[in-house]
Amino acid sequence: MIRDAYILTLNARNDIFEKGSVIVEDDKINFVGKAERIKEKDGAFEKVIDAGSNIIMPGLIDTHVHLAQALLRSIVPDDVRLIEWLKNWVWPLQGSFDKEDGQVSAQLCMLEMLRSGTTAFVESLLHTRYGFDGIAGVALKSGMRAVLSKAVMDIPGYAGQKDVIHPGMVEDRDESLNEFKRMHAKWNGAGAGRIQVWLGPRTPGACSESLYRTVAQIAREYTAGVTMHLAEVKEDLEYFSSLKTSPGEFVNRLGLTGSRRIFAHCVWLSEDDMRVFAKTGTSVAHCPSSNMKLGSGIAPVSEMLRLGVNVCLGCDGGPSNDDYDMIREVKLAVLLQKGINLNPNALTAVEALRMATVNGAKALGLENQIGSIEVGKKADLIIVDPRRPHLFPNINPISNIVYSATGADVRSVMIDGKLVMEDNQVLTLDEDSILKAASDKAEKLLHKSGKR
């Protein structure tokens, strides 16, 4: 039982309870609200957390993450356009990964996500060389809710450019699909359902149309989700033009739209594309930091939301952001839409916060299980400590969370009813050894890849 909390439920009415309580039984929430008399019954609870007026809110859901990029932070140069950035830096470095690099990068990434209040994430593109079993093991141990998508490809290209992918990253069609099937059999549903295995076809130019159709078919067969990069940079749009199609029409025709289908970035969608996504219940993972840093552009989020698209949020990767802090990402998302539309109403604080919670849950097909603090839902929640100068006064906690807080203000994290961080101590991962390993592996990676 958590008592004396300022609860942001993010339920359909965005109810807020001051001096409220949350009762968790096993993995689920069985009470939310004002409970003045609960104190008398403290003895009835296994554990009582006195929140001391701290803010409780749903755990954040990062719908576009590259676990294997945490280790590349501050290694890759900052001022490079997406395609060169991939070709000259990210791919050569990741193409030199061994399974230990994959595991350490995943540990570092999950450590940062937990510390900043992310409770669930979608890893969009795991190559076989990163070592799926090791990474899934880290997800299991961390306590996080994880979607792990197997990279699928049959062309070593990108948006019409051929042979651009580093040889270390190339997989063929059968190899990537078979690895998905093996992974799915071994890991899907592990951790009492915390882990899902999805398909992560590479972006257009790296997969044939026939492979996309096969992916759509396998996804139906396995009831697996699909996630993919789409229309991230202007070059993508030019590629679709050369095929006489548009991003939304392309993926819709190949059977890749619908529920549990997440397209990352979508900076360059047409209004028709947005209508297709809205109609089919397809989700968009908006990644504002990454799109800005790589000079890709600014996704038309306000317009997508207005047209009914389920837009959620993602931090993307280590060197494209360079943090995995969803609270900071929410602020950037809301500021960007107000700024580019010259309209302070273009996106509101609560809409942006819902993108990072409720909409994320919907994208994962878990809208009945996570994303808000409601009776019957899984207990995926975070406690934010507002006793910091930048969170005073605290008359409107939603405003303070969105505009003033960062992930560093998160004090405790509960996932599936289990505390995984308590009073700033991560309980499931060994922070000191992970940080040491990350430094060592990063140095070795620079040498292995010939970048130092």
Add this chain to the structure above:
Amino acid sequence: MIRDAYILTLNARNDIFEKGSVIVEDDKINFVGKAERIKEKDGAFEKVIDAGSNIIMPGLIDTHVHLAQALLRSIVPDDVRLIEWLKNWVWPLQGSFDKEDGQVSAQLCMLEMLRSGTTAFVESLLHTRYGFDGIAGVALKSGMRAVLSKAVMDIPGYAGQKDVIHPGMVEDRDESLNEFKRMHAKWNGAGAGRIQVWLGPRTPGACSESLYRTVAQIAREYTAGVTMHLAEVKEDLEYFSSLKTSPGEFVNRLGLTGSRRIFAHCVWLSEDDMRVFAKTGTSVAHCPSSNMKLGSGIAPVSEMLRLGVNVCLGCDGGPSNDDYDMIREVKLAVLLQKGINLNPNALTAVEALRMATVNGAKALGLENQIGSIEVGKKADLIIVDPRRPHLFPNINPISNIVYSATGADVRSVMIDGKLVMEDNQVLTLDEDSILKAASDKAEKLLHKSGKR
């Protein structure tokens, strides 16, 4: 002496020293660099700080702050355009301030600035009712380097709209100028020169041309700086058009350009305006969060820098940002220019960091005294603790500071050779009592102003 530090000097060559030392004597730096043998001489130093590979960098300089808005955080609604935001919320609330509100808001603001590594700031618009002596006293006690500008006005209007300013905020010409003179006599140069008193004429529409001319003349007479809001929203531009002039031409004609002249926002400058500012050595305080949140627009920072304007950075106010964290502001500034220009080279990490340090120092006329870590300069520096998951690996510390860090990673702060924060404890201000007072005053302010 601080040893074993990763020093980002931000000198003209942006030198970085790994395992470097900084020696401070009185208020000045007298050694920076590699000093392997200094350890043997520990006894020669009054105090030795082992930085343990922490990052040392120049203190951040916030060139556009409203101290009296910290208390308005989370009180003012988030989704309102600048002029309504001022008219219906900020002015009525500030128009109800008494001197205690002014003092508590200043304490809260300086506490947050210190905690996040800001060592010097420009307060742009102090009304007499906020109580100048109390606020200057807080600045003195905090240990910060402060420019305090006296609001000057003679029309209760804004950009052609008449009588929009709350009656509580109205001052007349003589009242505001006399208060400047009194303040200047009493406080300019206090704290061994840490405090400067400047003139803060209100934005066009709130001052007559004759008053601006008088301000320019008094500034010369007192060798005082001048700071003013300029071309923040499109409505400002329309106002200048109605006067058949442009923002840069207007202030230049009235004698308000030059060294120690800072114009905040400048979202809507023409290229000619920028050339005027470049030629006259006039500074621009870019406030990206505020401009985005209020839907004001995005200042053309890359273009200004290319044309030679001294662009620095500001966090602006409590409810327009809503934080006073310059490290976060640096990241937003750099991301915005890359994003809107579709060019990852539009602004680099080190350029943005220089805006927040070296350029800020220049704007204050203190380029020979602060802004970088160099022998002979004042010891205004901060220590950032990189042992956090989001700062690993740390191959490129400039990249990590700009893209991954926040103010929460600042561990210690030195100003004028004195430690004002050490190991996350602010030494000069009483944090607990300030936070308590801020909550109390905010509640009372809501009632006093009729907003609750």
